[in-house]
Amino acid sequence: MSKTVLVAGKNSGDADRFSEGFVSLSRQIVETEAVVFPDEKPVRKTIAERKAELAAFEEEKTVQAQSGICTFEWNKASALSARNLVLQAENFFGSLDEAVLYFDEEFYASQAEKMDASEISRTCDELILGFQYLAVEVLSRFEKKYTDRPFALTFILKEGPNVLDVLRSPGIKNGTVSVASPLVAAAASAFASFAENIAALYGDEPYVNIVLVRGDSSMEEARKDDVLSRWLGGFLDSLDELKSKLTARKSTAWIKPGSKKAGGGFSLFRK
Numbered sequence: 001m002s003k004t005v006l007v008a009g010k011n012s013g014d015a016d017r018f019s020e021g022f023v024s025l026s027r028q029i030v031e032t033e034a035v036v037f038p039d040e041k042p043v044r045k046t047i048a049e050r051k052a053e054l055a056a057f058e059e060e061k062t063v064q065a066q067s068g069i070c071t072f073e074w075n076k077a078s079a080l081s082a083r084n085l086v087l088q089a090e091n092f093f094g095s096l097d098e099a100v101l102y103f104d105e106e107f108y109a110s111q112a113e114k115m116d117a118s119e120i121s122r123t124c125d126e127l128i129l130g131f132q133y134l135a136v137e138v139l140s141r142f143e144k145k146y147t148d149r150p151f152a153l154t155f156i157l158k159e160g161p162n163v164l165d166v167l168r169s170p171g172i173k174n175g176t177v178s179v180a181s182p183l184v185a186a187a188a189s190a191f192a193s194f195a196e197n198i199a200a201l202y203g204d205e206p207y208v209n210i211v212l213v214r215g216d217s218s219m220e221e222a223r224k225d226d227v228l229s230r231w232l233g234g235f236l237d238s239l240d241e242l243k244s245k246l247t248a249r250k251s252t253a254w255i256k257p258g259s260k261k262a263g264g265g266f267s268l269f270r271k
Contacts, residue, residue, distance in 0.1 A: 002026050002027060002091065002093075003027050003095075003097040003098055004024055004027070004029075004030065004090070004094075004095050004096050004097050004098070005027050005028070005029055005030070005082075005097065005098040005100060006032075006086070006089045006096060006098070006099040006100070006138070007019055007022070007030065007031055007099075007100050007102065008028055008032050008099070008101055008102065008130075008131070008134055008261045008263040009032075009100075009101060009102030009103060009104065009131075009156075009178055009259065010102065010104065010107065011031075011032065011033050011034055012031040012032065012033045012071040014107070015031045015102075015225075016031075016069070017100065017224070017225040017226045018092075018225035018226065018228065019031055019069050019229070019234075020214065020226050020229075021226035021227065021228065021229030021230040021233065022105075022229045022230075022232075022233050023068050023148075023232070024226075024230060025230060025233040025237070027068075027098075027102060027233060028068050028069075028093045029068060029069040029070070030069075030070055030072060030088075030089040030092065030093070031069060031070070031071045031141045032071070032072060032073075032074040032085065033071050033072070033073050033074065034073075034075075034076055034126065034130075034251075035073045035074065035075055036075055040090045042160070042176030047090075048111040051122070054198045057260045058083055058183065061097055070090050070092055071091075071094075072088045073085075074130070074134075076125050076126045076129060076130025076133070077078075077125040077126075077130065077163045078133070079133045079137075081131070081133075082133035082134045082136075082137045085137075086134070086137045086138055086251045087141075088249055090141065090145075093181075096138075096141065096142075096145075096151075097122075097151055097152070098151065098152040098153070098154070098236060099134075099138040099152070099153050100150075100154045100156060100229075100232070101131050101134065101135060101153075101154070101155050101156070101191075101195075102156045103127070103131070103155075103156065103157050103158065103187075103188060103191045104157070104160075105157070105158060105159050105160040105162075105180050105184060105185075105188045105219065105223070106158070106159075106177055106180070107158075107160075107178075108127060108180070108184050108187070108188075109162075109177075109180040109184050110162055110178035111129075111177075111179065112181060112183060112184050113181055114181075115181060115182070115183065117146075119183060120183060121185055123183040123184065124187075127133055127171070127187035127188075127190075127191070128187050128190050128191070128194075129183065130248065131191060131194065132194060133255070135153070135194070135198060138153055139153065139198075139202060139208060142183050142208050143205070143207050143208075144209050146206065146207035149240070150206060150207055150208050150234050150238060150239075151196075151207060151208050151209070152209045152210075152211060152221075153208055153209070153210050153211070154209070154210075154211040154212075154213060154229075154232065154236070155191070155199075155210075155211070155212050155213070156213045156214075156232070157188065157192055157195070157212075157213070157215075157219070157254075158213045158214075158215060158216060158228075159188065159193060159214065159215070159216045159220055160177055160179075160180055160216065160217070161177060161179050161180065162179060162180035162182075162184070162185035162188075163179060163180070163181065163182060163183075163185070163192035164185070166179055167178075172191065175228070177217070177260035182237065192214070195212050196212065196252055198210065199248065199251040199252040200241075200248055200252050201251060202249025202251075203246065203247060203249070203250070203251035204248045206245065207238050209236075209245050209246045209251070210246070210251040211235070211236070211239075211246075211254070211255070212251070212253065212254045212255065213232065213254070213255055213256075213257060214254040214255070214256070215256055215257040219256065219257050219258065220258065221256075221257035221258035222258075227256055231257055231258055232257075234258065235261060237260035238260065241261075
C-alpha cells in the first residue's frame with residue numbers, strides 16, 4: 001500500500017524536487033502553499049461564480065491525484081489552518097502515514113535578508129510558529145488514527161552558514177551560498193530545540209516514530225533534495241521492519257543524511 005506523506009517547509013514548486021524523490025518510492029505527496037489570509041471580509045460571489053470555482057478546483061485536484069502530488073494552502077500563523085491542512089492531507093489520498101517538517105537554512109536565508117520589525121514578525125510566523133502548530137496537529141492526528149503500527153514524524157534541519165560563521169571564517173562570504181541573518185539563524189536554533197524536545201516528550205509513545213535528521217550541503221545525500229528524500233524514504237521504510245519502535249532516547253539523536261537503515265546503527269551528527 002502506498003504511503004502518504006505531508007511535506008512542509010517549502011512552498012509547492014520549491015518543494016517539487018524533494019517530493020519527486022518520494023514519488024520515486026511510490027509515495028503520495030501533499031505539499032503546502034503558504035498564504036496569508038486577509039482580515040477584510042471576503043467578496044460576495046454569485047452561485048454561478050462559486051460553482052465555477054468549485055469545478056476548477058475539483059479538476060485541478062483530479063490532475064494532482066494522478067501525478068501523486070497535491071497542494072493545499074497553509075497559513076503558517078494559524079493553528080486552525082494547520083489542523084485543516086492535516087485533515088485535507090489525510091482525506092485527499094485516504095490516509096496520512098508520514099509527515100516531514102523541513103527547515104532549509106540556506107534556502108530561507110535567501111528569502112529573509114532584512115532586519116526590521118515586519119521581518120521579525122514574518123520570520124516568527126513562518127519559520128517558528130508554523131512548524132510548531134503543524135507538529136502538534138500531526139501528532140494529535142497520528143494518536144487518533146493509531147491502530148497497530150506507528151506513523152512517522154521527521155524533522156530535517158539542513159544547515160547553512162550564518163553571519164557569525166562569516167565573522168569566524170570570512171572566506172565563506174566569497175562563496176555562492178546565502179548567509180543566514182540573525183533572524184533565520186535564531187529560527188534554525190528554535191527548530192532544532194523544538195524537534196529535540198518533541199522527540200523527548202513523544203518518543204516513547206506507541207503511535208509515532210520521531211526521526212531527527214541534520215546535515216548540510218557538504219554531505220552528498222543532503223546536497224540535492226531528491227537524493228535526500230530518496231534516502232529518507234528508504235530509512236523510514238526500514239522502521240517498519242523493526243520488531244519494536246524507536247525509543248525516546250534514540251529519537252532524540254540527530255542522524256546524518258545517508259545513515260544506515262534503522263536497526264543497523266545510527267551515524268550521529270555532532271554540532
